[in-house]
Amino acid sequence: MSEPLLQVRGLTKRYGARLACADVSFDLVPGEVLAIVGESGSGKSTLLSLIATELAPDSGTVSYRMRDGALRDLAGLSEAGRRALMRTDWGFVRQDATKGLRMAVSAGGNVGERLMGLGERHYGRIRAQALDWLGRVEIDAGRIDDPPSQFSGGMRQRLQIARNLVTAPRLVLMDEPTSGLDVSVQARLLDLIRRLSAELGLAVIIVTHDLAVARLLSHRIAVMRAGRVIETGLTDRVLDDPEHAYTQLLVSSVLAA
Amino acid sequence: MTALLTFQDVAKSFTLHLRDGVVLPVVGGVSLSVAPGECVVLGGPSGAGKSSLLKMAYGNYRCDGGAILVRDGDTIVDVVCADPRVVLALRARVIAYVSQFLRVIPRVSTLDVVVAAGREGGLSEETARARAKDLLARLNLPERLWGLPPATFSGGEQQRVNIARGLIADRPLLLLDEPTASLDAQNRAVVAELVREKLAAGAGVLGIFHDSEMRDAVATRIVDVTRFAPQARAA
Incomplete structure (x- = not known):
C-alpha cells in the first residue's frame, strides 16, 4: 500500500x-x-x-x-x-467562487495566475495552457477574456477547478463545491x-x-x-x-x- | 486453500438505533465456500438474508462476527476486517458484483459506463472498448443506445448494461444478485451462457436466481440459507 x-x-x-x-x-x-x-x-x-x-x-x-x-x-x-x-501542490475549491477566484480578472488570467506563481512568464505558453484547461472544464474558448463576474454559478465553479488543477496539484480540498447550484448543473x-x-x-x-x-x-x-x-x-x-x-x-x- | 470465497461462522444483524435500538438478526453461523468453476446458488424465501450475504462478501455490509476470506492471487483477505483501501483493491481485481439495479452516473454514455468498468478491472482502453461492444451486442442492446446515458433506459436495458459492467473484466469471483430479474427468456439465455463461459475460465460464482430455468442452467450447487437462520429471533 x-x-x-x-x-x-x-x-x-x-x-x-x-x-x-x-x-x-x-x-x-x-x-x-x-x-x-x-x-x-x-x-x-x-x-x-x-x-x-x-x-x-x-x-x-x-x-x-x-x-x-x-x-x-x-x-x-x-x-x-x-x-x-498551497499555490502549487495543493488546490482549494471553495463553495463561494468569489473567494476562490479573482472576480475582476479575466478567466484566462485566473488560470494563468497560478502558473505565474510557479515562475512561468511566457505569455503564449500561459495562454495556451489556460485555453487547454478552459476546454477541459467545458468553458468555451471565446470566454477566455471575460471575467468570472459575468459567468453563471456552474461556470464559476468549473473555472475554479481549472485554476486549481493547472499546476498539477497532488491534493485538492473542496468545500461544498456543488451546493447552491441547479441540479442539472450539479450533475455536470x-x-x-x-x-x-x-x-x-x-x-x-x-x-x-x-x-x-x-x-x-x-x-x-x-x-x-x-x-x-x-x-x-x-x-x-x-x-x-x-x-x-x-x-x-x-x-x-x-x-x- | 483453493476456494475463491469462504464464509466462516459469519453472523449479521442490524441494530436500528432510530427504533429504540431494536436488533434484527439476519443470519448466523454461515459457513460456505465457492471453488473455481463452481456456481453456488443461494436458495430460500425472500427475507432469509441471501442478498445480505452477497453484500457482506462485497464489503458493502458489516458483519457481527466470523470471517469472509477472499483469495487474491497468493494472498487471502478477510473482508470482514480489511482496511477500506484493501476492500477497494479487491473489488478492482477480484470481486465483481452485479445487482438488479444500475446506479446511474449522470451524463456518461452506456458504452463509456461499460468501458470504465473494464478499465477499473485492469483492462487496456482498447481491450475494454472491444469487449464492451461485444458484450452489449451479445446482450442485444441496440447499438443506437450505446451513445446515450442509461438513465432513461427500461429496467431490462439497464440490467443488461449492469451485467456488461459486471462481466467485462476478468475478475475471478462473481457475486450475482438476481441479474436476470427483468430480462426476457432470450436474454436470460445469453446471461446463462456468459456465466458458463466465466465458470469454464475458472471463475467462481455466488448467486441468487429466483428464475428456476436460469438456476438450472448455471447452478453447480444450491445452498439453502434458511439453515443459517438466527437461533433466537429477538422480540
Missing part, C-alpha cells in the same frame, strides 16, 4: 467553550478521495481550514509528503513555504470532478452535506458531529449499513430521488 500523502493527527480547535474540531486523525494516500459529511455546524469546514493551515489548531498536526518524499509537519514550514505549497460538475480526479490520480478531501455527492465521488467517508468524527470507513458500507445512531439518522433522512 502506498505511503500517506497527508497525515492528520489529533487536530483540535476550540471557539471559546465550543469544540469545533475534536481530536481528528486520518491518513490520505495518493489518489484517494475522502468525503467529510455532517450537518452545518458539525465542524467539517473548520477541519478543512485547519488542514489548509488557514486556521491554527489548539493541538494536533497536519503533515504532508513533500515532492522530495519527506513527510513534513506543515506548522514547521515558513509562511512563504506554506503559501508556495460532479461528473467533471469525478473524471478529472480519477484521470489525474488526485487525492481529494471533499466537504459536503450531500450524501449522494459523497457516494458518487469518494472512496472513504468520515461522518462528523459536534466536532468529532463519529464514524468512518468505506463510503458505500457507511451509507448502506451505518453503525452509529447519528449516521443512521442522517442516511434515513435523505429523500430518495
Whole structure:
C-alpha cells in the first residue's frame, strides 16, 4: 500500500467553550478521495481550514509528503513555504467562487495566475495552457477574456477547478463545491470532478452535506458531529449499513430521488 | 486453500438505533465456500438474508462476527476486517458484483459506463472498448443506445448494461444478485451462457436466481440459507 500523502493527527480547535474540531486523525494516500459529511455546524469546514493551515489548531498536526518524499509537519514550514505549497501542490475549491477566484480578472488570467506563481512568464505558453484547461472544464474558448463576474454559478465553479488543477496539484480540498447550484448543473460538475480526479490520480478531501455527492465521488467517508468524527470507513458500507445512531439518522433522512 | 470465497461462522444483524435500538438478526453461523468453476446458488424465501450475504462478501455490509476470506492471487483477505483501501483493491481485481439495479452516473454514455468498468478491472482502453461492444451486442442492446446515458433506459436495458459492467473484466469471483430479474427468456439465455463461459475460465460464482430455468442452467450447487437462520429471533 502506498505511503500517506497527508497525515492528520489529533487536530483540535476550540471557539471559546465550543469544540469545533475534536481530536481528528486520518491518513490520505495518493489518489484517494475522502468525503467529510455532517450537518452545518458539525465542524467539517473548520477541519478543512485547519488542514489548509488557514486556521491554527489548539493541538494536533497536519503533515504532508513533500515532492522530495519527506513527510513534513506543515506548522514547521515558513509562511512563504506554506503559501508556495498551497499555490502549487495543493488546490482549494471553495463553495463561494468569489473567494476562490479573482472576480475582476479575466478567466484566462485566473488560470494563468497560478502558473505565474510557479515562475512561468511566457505569455503564449500561459495562454495556451489556460485555453487547454478552459476546454477541459467545458468553458468555451471565446470566454477566455471575460471575467468570472459575468459567468453563471456552474461556470464559476468549473473555472475554479481549472485554476486549481493547472499546476498539477497532488491534493485538492473542496468545500461544498456543488451546493447552491441547479441540479442539472450539479450533475455536470460532479461528473467533471469525478473524471478529472480519477484521470489525474488526485487525492481529494471533499466537504459536503450531500450524501449522494459523497457516494458518487469518494472512496472513504468520515461522518462528523459536534466536532468529532463519529464514524468512518468505506463510503458505500457507511451509507448502506451505518453503525452509529447519528449516521443512521442522517442516511434515513435523505429523500430518495 | 483453493476456494475463491469462504464464509466462516459469519453472523449479521442490524441494530436500528432510530427504533429504540431494536436488533434484527439476519443470519448466523454461515459457513460456505465457492471453488473455481463452481456456481453456488443461494436458495430460500425472500427475507432469509441471501442478498445480505452477497453484500457482506462485497464489503458493502458489516458483519457481527466470523470471517469472509477472499483469495487474491497468493494472498487471502478477510473482508470482514480489511482496511477500506484493501476492500477497494479487491473489488478492482477480484470481486465483481452485479445487482438488479444500475446506479446511474449522470451524463456518461452506456458504452463509456461499460468501458470504465473494464478499465477499473485492469483492462487496456482498447481491450475494454472491444469487449464492451461485444458484450452489449451479445446482450442485444441496440447499438443506437450505446451513445446515450442509461438513465432513461427500461429496467431490462439497464440490467443488461449492469451485467456488461459486471462481466467485462476478468475478475475471478462473481457475486450475482438476481441479474436476470427483468430480462426476457432470450436474454436470460445469453446471461446463462456468459456465466458458463466465466465458470469454464475458472471463475467462481455466488448467486441468487429466483428464475428456476436460469438456476438450472448455471447452478453447480444450491445452498439453502434458511439453515443459517438466527437461533433466537429477538422480540
